[in-house]
Amino acid sequence: MCSRYFLDDDGNIISYTFRVPVDDRVKRRYNIAPTNVSPVIRAAPEGGRALAMLRWGLVPYWADDLKVGTRAINARSETVEQKPTFREAFKTRRCLVPATGYFEWKGDPGHKQPFAFTLPDRPMFAFAGLWERWKPRDGGDPVETYTILTTEPNAYAATIHDRMPVILAEGDYDRWLSGTVAEVRPLMRPYANEMGARTVSKLVGNPRNDVPEVLLPD
DNA sequence: CCAGACGTTGTT
DNA sequence: GTCTGG
DNA sequence: CCAGACGTTGTT
DNA sequence: GTCTGG
Numbered sequence: 279m280c281s282r283y284f285l286d287d288d289g290n291i292i293s294y295t296f297r298v299p300v301d302d303r304v305k306r307r308y309n310i311a312p313t314n315v316s317p318v319i320r321a322a323p324e325g326g327r328a329l330a331m332l333r334w335g336l337v338p339y340w341a342d343d344l345k346v347g348t349r350a351i352n353a354r355s356e357t358v359e360q361k362p363t364f365r366e367a368f369k370t371r372r373c374l375v376p377a378t379g380y381f382e383w384k385g386d387p388g389h390k391q392p393f394a395f396t397l398p399d400r401p402m403f404a405f406a407g408l409w410e411r412w413k414p415r416d417g418g419d420p421v422e423t424y425t426i427l428t429t430e431p432n433a434y435a436a437t438i439h440d441r442m443p444v445i446l447a448e449g450d451y452d453r454w455l456s457g458t459v460a461e462v463r464p465l466m467r468p469y470a471n472e473m474g475a476r477t478v479s480k481l482v483g484n485p486r487n488d489v490p491e492v493l494l495p496d
Numbered sequence: 497c498c499a500g501a502c503g504t505t506g507t508t
Numbered sequence: 509g510t511c512t513g514g
Numbered sequence: 515c516c517a518g519a520c521g522t523t524g525t526t
Numbered sequence: 527g528t529c530t531g532g
């Protein structure tokens with residue numbers, strides 16, 4: 279399971295834009311890749327929820343550098359409570375990761391075909407995520423990062439891949455953000471409703487290669 | 497004891 | 509920070 | 515987009 | 527400096 283993307287109203291892949299807090303430039307992306315700063319939703323200290331821009335790839339607070347995060351883009355829900363990298367975040371720093379779809383690849387190495395997954399009844403939805411705050415040893419600005427939980431695939435996802443991201447029901451958002459460990463544990467399960475998957479160009483998601491903005495026909 | 501890992505997936 | 513392996 | 519690599523051989 | 531990988 280890897281990158282997510284955003285669609286327009288017609289279901290075509292589009293770039294999405296957001297303002298980077300650091301320099302206020304407008305960044306345009308076709309796809310979210312590991313290490314990209316991208317939107318997540320957390321419980322706000324003052325109550326309610328807050329959108330924030332975090333870097334994809336969780337870096338635990340005790341890490342020596344950011345490199346650890348490039349490998350922690352996903353966390354297995356089956357082991358998240360035991361793994362040193364994730365267990366503290368799982369207790370108190372959960373987040374929602376918004377998306378309109380995600381890519382998955384299938385096939386032999388060198389001939390892998392990418393597929394775009396969507397939820398027919400939910401134009402936008404949320405993955406279950408965790409976040410962390412890492413402080414550089416040299417006293418630089420803290421860096422906030424996140425990861426996406428994975429689980430076993432449902433019948434749809436299983437046709438393409440052996441894992442899938444944890445997709446939350448809308449009614450479970452608050453529970454995921456603020457519930458106890460016992461309350462959120464049962465939420466980490468395969469998505470129960472219908473999903474769609476379409477083949478897309480192998481160049482999708484890579485802006486450097488003039489990414490086509492439209493899904494290819496089935 | 498101390499050094500080293502701490503993770504998931506397997507594409508472009 | 510904490511666990512594991514040597 | 516941006517961080518990171520940029521390379522090959524292989525025994526003291 | 528430029529290409530690649532995430």
